[in-house]
Amino acid sequence: MSHNTFGHLFRVTTFGESHGPALGCVVDGCPPLIPLVETDIQAFLDKRRPGQSRFTTQRREPDAVKILSGVFVEERTGRQVTTGTPIALMIENVDQRSKDYSDIKDKYRPGHADFTYDLKYGIRDYRGGGRSSARETAARVAAGAVARRVIPEVSIRGALVQMGPHRIDRTNWDWAEVDNNPFFCPDAKAAAFFADYLDGIRKDGSSIGAVIEIVAEGVPPGWGAPVYGKLDAELAAALMSVNAVKGVEIGAGFAAAELFGKANADEIRFGNDGKPLFLSNNAGGILGGISTGQPVVARFAVKPTSSILQPRATIDRHGHETEIETKGRHDPCVGIRAVPVGEAMVACVLADAFLRHRGQIGEGRAWPFPI
Amino acid sequence: MSHNTFGHLFRVTTFGESHGPALGCVVDGCPPLIPLVETDIQAFLDKRRPGQSRFTTQRREPDAVKILSGVFVEERTGRQVTTGTPIALMIENVDQRSKDYSDIKDKYRPGHADFTYDLKYGIRDYRGGGRSSARETAARVAAGAVARRVIPEVSIRGALVQMGPHRIDRTNWDWAEVDNNPFFCPDAKAAAFFADYLDGIRKDGSSIGAVIEIVAEGVPPGWGAPVYGKLDAELAAALMSVNAVKGVEIGAGFAAAELFGKANADEIRFGNDGKPLFLSNNAGGILGGISTGQPVVARFAVKPTSSILQPRATIDRHGHETEIETKGRHDPCVGIRAVPVGEAMVACVLADAFLRHRGQIGEGRAWPFPI
Amino acid sequence: MSHNTFGHLFRVTTFGESHGPALGCVVDGCPPLIPLVETDIQAFLDKRRPGQSRFTTQRREPDAVKILSGVFVEERTGRQVTTGTPIALMIENVDQRSKDYSDIKDKYRPGHADFTYDLKYGIRDYRGGGRSSARETAARVAAGAVARRVIPEVSIRGALVQMGPHRIDRTNWDWAEVDNNPFFCPDAKAAAFFADYLDGIRKDGSSIGAVIEIVAEGVPPGWGAPVYGKLDAELAAALMSVNAVKGVEIGAGFAAAELFGKANADEIRFGNDGKPLFLSNNAGGILGGISTGQPVVARFAVKPTSSILQPRATIDRHGHETEIETKGRHDPCVGIRAVPVGEAMVACVLADAFLRHRGQIGEGRAWPFPI
Amino acid sequence: MSHNTFGHLFRVTTFGESHGPALGCVVDGCPPLIPLVETDIQAFLDKRRPGQSRFTTQRREPDAVKILSGVFVEERTGRQVTTGTPIALMIENVDQRSKDYSDIKDKYRPGHADFTYDLKYGIRDYRGGGRSSARETAARVAAGAVARRVIPEVSIRGALVQMGPHRIDRTNWDWAEVDNNPFFCPDAKAAAFFADYLDGIRKDGSSIGAVIEIVAEGVPPGWGAPVYGKLDAELAAALMSVNAVKGVEIGAGFAAAELFGKANADEIRFGNDGKPLFLSNNAGGILGGISTGQPVVARFAVKPTSSILQPRATIDRHGHETEIETKGRHDPCVGIRAVPVGEAMVACVLADAFLRHRGQIGEGRAWPFPI
Numbered sequence A, B, C, D: 001m002s003h004n005t006f007g008h009l010f011r012v013t014t015f016g017e018s019h020g021p022a023l024g025c026v027v028d029g030c031p032p033l034i035p036l037v038e039t040d041i042q043a044f045l046d047k048r049r050p051g052q053s054r055f056t057t058q059r060r061e062p063d064a065v066k067i068l069s070g071v072f073v074e075e076r077t078g079r080q081v082t083t084g085t086p087i088a089l090m091i092e093n094v095d096q097r098s099k100d101y102s103d104i105k106d107k108y109r110p111g112h113a114d115f116t117y118d119l120k121y122g123i124r125d126y127r128g129g130g131r132s133s134a135r136e137t138a139a140r141v142a143a144g145a146v147a148r149r150v151i152p153e154v155s156i157r158g159a160l161v162q163m164g165p166h167r168i169d170r171t172n173w174d175w176a177e178v179d180n181n182p183f184f185c186p187d188a189k190a191a192a193f194f195a196d197y198l199d200g201i202r203k204d205g206s207s208i209g210a211v212i213e214i215v216a217e218g219v220p221p222g223w224g225a226p227v228y229g230k231l232d233a234e235l236a237a238a239l240m241s242v243n244a245v246k247g248v249e250i251g252a253g254f255a256a257a258e259l260f261g262k263a264n265a266d267e268i269r270f271g272n273d274g275k276p277l278f279l280s281n282n283a284g285g286i287l288g289g290i291s292t293g294q295p296v297v298a299r300f301a302v303k304p305t306s307s308i309l310q311p312r313a314t315i316d317r318h319g320h321e322t323e324i325e326t327k328g329r330h331d332p333c334v335g336i337r338a339v340p341v342g343e344a345m346v347a348c349v350l351a352d353a354f355l356r357h358r359g360q361i362g363e364g365r366a367w368p369f370p371i
Helices: A038-048 A098-104 A114-121 A127-132 A134-150 A175-180 A188-203 A231-240 A253-258 A338-361 B038-048 B098-104 B114-121 B127-132 B134-150 B175-180 B188-203 B231-240 B253-258 B338-361 C038-048 C098-104 C114-121 C127-132 C134-150 C175-179 C188-203 C231-240 C253-258 C338-361 D038-048 D098-104 D114-121 D127-132 D136-150 D175-180 D188-203 D231-240 D253-258 D338-361
Strands: A011-015 A022-028 A065-067 A071-073 A080-082 A087-092 A155-163 A210-217 A245-250 A268-270 A276-278 A296-302 A312-315 A321-324 B011-016 B022-028 B065-067 B071-073 B080-082 B087-092 B155-163 B210-217 B245-250 B268-270 B276-278 B296-302 B312-315 B321-324 C011-016 C022-028 C065-067 C071-073 C080-082 C087-092 C155-163 C210-217 C245-250 C268-270 C276-278 C296-302 C312-315 C321-324 D011-015 D022-028 D065-067 D071-073 D080-082 D087-092 D155-163 D210-217 D245-250 D268-270 D276-278 D296-302 D312-315 D321-324
Touching (some): A011 A134, A022 A134, A038 A338, A087 C011, A114 A127, A114 B338, A134 A338, A231 A338, A245 A253, A296 B253, A312 B268, A338 D338, B011 D022, B011 D087, B127 B134, B155 B338, B296 B338, C011 C134, C038 C338, C134 C338, C155 C175, C210 D253, C231 C296, C245 C253, C245 D231, C268 D312, C296 C338, C312 D268, C338 D114, D011 D136, D038 D065, D038 D338, D087 D136, D114 D127, D155 D175, D231 D296, D296 D338
Antiparallel strands (some): A022 A087, A071 A080, A155 A210, A245 A296, A268 A276, B155 B210, B210 B296, C065 C087, C210 C296, C245 D245, C268 C276, C312 C321, D071 D080, D268 D276
16 A cells, blocks of 8 residues: 555555546456446445435535446457456546635644645645545545455445444344445444434534444455455555544454453354354454455444534644634534445455465465365 | 565565574665664564563563664764665574474464464464464564664654553553553553453463553654555554554544544644644544644554463364364463564554655655745 | 556556547656646647657547646645645547457457457457557656656656667767657758658558667766666666567667676766766666766667558467458557657656655765765 | 565565675565475575686685575475465675775775765665675575476576677577586587687676576466566566666567568467467567567676776765776676576566466466457
8 A cells, every 4th residue: 555556466546636627546457357337336336425315415426437448348248347457437526616615725624634734745625625535435435346346256245333432232233224224224223313313413513423344254264464464454554544534443353452362262163064163253254364264344433524513723824823613515424424435445455365365376275174 | 565565665574483493574765874783673672572571471582683784884983874775684583492382283273373374375384373473573673673763753652551351540651650560551550450460361371452552752744645545544554464453543543433523623723832732632643644743642452362271162274173272382461562563563654654755745844834 | 566557656557548438647646836737748748649740640639638636726826736646647539440440359460469468368458459559658658747847857858769770870969859850869860861761661551660768867866776676677667668669778788798897887087066977878877776967878679560551470369360461540660659758757767766765865965975 | 676675476575785694585475385495596596606617706605595484394295385474585695805895995986886875875885895796686596496486387598698799699509508608608609709708808807798688488378467567567677677787678679679560570370289379589478568478588788897907087985086996806797697697587577477467367367269
């Protein structure tokens, strides 16, 4: 990962600001002959798209993706497939309303990157947060849609598991519920509670944080690498790189710090299918940086949206103390829309891990055991 | 980060297994003319060295580092300094006792990388965990000692802030205490408690997890980069790559998920020195992936040592179900020795961020403001 | 360099096929506050643009570049400048005439990448060469225009110094002539000869190779790095990555193999300005991979265009032997348009070397000597 | 490639100076289960080792390699094999004679890196050239020996094809001759001539350049990648990174500039084995950056050794004009020992290309044709 690129063999480079003409990404290293049309990608962008409920920003962006390169129609099948060359994806910005931001061009919004961009670069595109806007994550979601196609045997799903101090009841977990409420919440009861809870916060001009969980099922044993290429390290980097994320954990995560060794170390048996079966998954599907074959489980904390209607003390770029309250259209809980983004990042990390594993090891290793 | 290398301009590549002839690292990209002798590095290795109290493994390794390249005596000053070429550091393994591990060569220790290494590679050096041994972190600590020299204005200190479910009382925080107890604990009272607590765990043949906090003071505003090069993303990757780490957070971290926007977004004023002063540091010194000038604060969760004397269900590489209890010499709380390792990783990340920042921006930017 | 990205701190990722909707690049890591508008880039694209004389392909492409991101208007000066975030540049394809290529979709044109793309990927966009088309170099030229802005003190100029077996007379070298003829040739007399020579080749439906020389003046001593980051190694990779290039040399190059040590090793004196002055430049401005302060001189060989009107034996993708003659619009000497491309690649390598040097060393080192 | 590392999946990082305690490399990303013992590597080091004839430096270095990590004995077979973790290789320096160099510590030897290292870094290890010494290439040869094991089906051989202005007669080419003379020359008659020729040069205290050709047979079609990952670009970087190399060409190379399109574009037919057969190999086995299945042919020019006994004008680090004649033990034609080095670099590039290809494409593609 370096600046605006991440991945090694499956590489994603993103570009674009919130209020520039367009944003997008270049996906390099994708295997060839994978069926890919724009609607495959659009489906995931639509999940992330703002303005779909009263709980997300009212900015109206169609987020329509265009594939600029890297695909071709296979003559034999008539299908459009990847060619193995870079896939450029572009999303034009439509509903920009730059005037909304003119009053904050000199003031540093607390919790935002305004201050640090200005001190680092001496300039910032202040319109909608510029490069630091959550709009950048649309490009990640688009890349993630391609990544999923690279590892179709892996199912990657995300869910909101905590809003503010309120955690879901995990015994109610139902993946089908995730699409039934505007929070991507797998606990229907909690979702009903969150609707009221977030309405209150929204009306107060406030915001709230959240915790998101991503589960990847179908990852075979062996992906990842020791030491700095550990699968958990790459997931941590990928998820921590998402706007507003301040914490990442794998499997039991921080709770593992509270466990005794016996409780933490997942015991192993053989399942009915003759394959190794772990009796628990505190490891989150990763041991020594390498996947175990159990579901890969990552969780990340999203801070509350920093753009709120309530006044906050700050300074401006001319060196004066001042106050600011952020107008414009914002998400009361930006963690909600982080669900498809987190899924996309996990997809990209796993697609890259798959290709790198296949590069070093080839196909076919793993179970049954060498001896 | 890729496999066994991390960093971009300040690059560290490590090698070596627990029971091979030697382990070490190559530090590439270090600026020239930095005074560096072996004792500068040894001081940090000695902090990490096993066998210093009854609370760490009794393996006796001198961990004596040799500089193989990259330094030369400056004629004018008579000092040995870096030359800008790769610095190779080697630590020979001395107290290996390979026989301790012969009974586990076919069995997969729960919580360890035995299973995943075998399934990925078809072979593993089972002696002491081979490449996945915590001994590899000695090379990180050595590299970290060099990194500190690259950014001497930055002070990087770590502390154990939680053992099992027991958190320190942060109002007791005293950095001076960290060197007064075998836990690197800044709360003297908690340290006294931990001594008894861990004695009990050790005698039970059990182990316990911990949470470590690293604080870097003196980081100027501007280090880091947007999107995938975010300073928090690189810290997350670096810390999550340490053995047994399952969670990383920056600043308020997971607690930020529970906050309202107003409470989370750190307000800004000017301090008595005329410099920007944040009234809180929930951001952990990083906004938009770029340092704010406040202390950079990272925390990570270390799972309990998986090598315990208590029997656990597992399978072996021949496809049989079996049980295992790990003999040999192990840490009852491997989180303790993770403190100097965490410091080293943060030092490496910051040294790299400094060089990359200087590359893109040059010297001298940052405060006072552009206009 | 990896797949479709090159550079480390100044990083360029290109995308796009000859007959897709668009091609372009993302330039990442560019320093902020550099004035940049589209016409700055267009000027260089216009040099490379086809259809400007009877000696280049008659395809009519405006090659109009759009900046999609990474720039903003500086309030104080009213100028559009870079912001330090990724600069996405897009060039839409206009004059595609895909039908020209329909008869070659199954046949492998000798000398082209048709065969290897098909065997590697199992599919290729056969329209105009797809990704392997020389049109990709437009993106390089666009990136090079940005790179030049990063190192304004460096002047990078290219010239055609050989066409077929005919070398220019170097005593006639006049940089001003380069813009006076359609060959970028610094020898007016040779240019006149080339006009006739190439007319004959064009009328025969044939093509011819060429050698291009790039000279970068104003490179300070110290850029580059030992061993694998040698400036000559990076120039070699960058230039060899250009379509149809089969050889690269630095300074005396292959002629150095014929020299005795005394004749080859450039002697050093002090010039009238008190700075070191090399009495010759067989090293091409690079010793030990690091710039000397002399002009950096690189030369590369461009093979003759493989698309010719003359029939050639080949096979098709169904496994039959056949013949092919390439119709469509092609350059009789593709080396001519390689001049601005070579300049661009050298600019990108040097901009990257500058940033990396500044990262490791900081500003201000180099002459006067340390002691 | 970056600083002292090259390769992507098969990655080599080297370290060490001519007169430090040791030099070596870390080979990361090597596939597991490849038989590897020290003598496998030593065989190649012995080819490069100095002091084997009167035509190479009389420095006596055993160049004995030690494997420090990354191998383990496979229980089933009793063989020592790679484990997939980093392979550290170390060669201790023995015959250093540092006193030979004390008189040149302040003077910049023309043609050497003394001047540029000092200006870049402000310091240099002047003993034997320090990091810029040709001794560094021992580490490359060691890495290359591992690389060959990764692609055992590929045969990589090198030969000296030109010394000074004297080219071999290619009709005399006999690979068996290469091991029969001290020049790695495939033309016995030319070798006899070179013996006399080089004796004269040696007695004059002079030196001479050379051209080396490396041929890799057995490379399947499909390795390499478009644009910046072109196989020719990576070969060019790898070979140009070797000390004293000033030119690289692939296939017909610079001679291609003199050819008409018809003569250059290799025609394709089917061979008796039913596989595609190129009727010539001007492309050097690479089209569009991807291997064709023909032998990969690269050639590089080595400048004459800059250390000669004849006096040369230069300056010193105190700012004075002076003269220097290099004493010490040197190669009259350093190109000779560049043969095993060139082979090693080609082996590393191809091993990396193989792993990357397998990563993106998987196993099994390529001939027979998709349709």
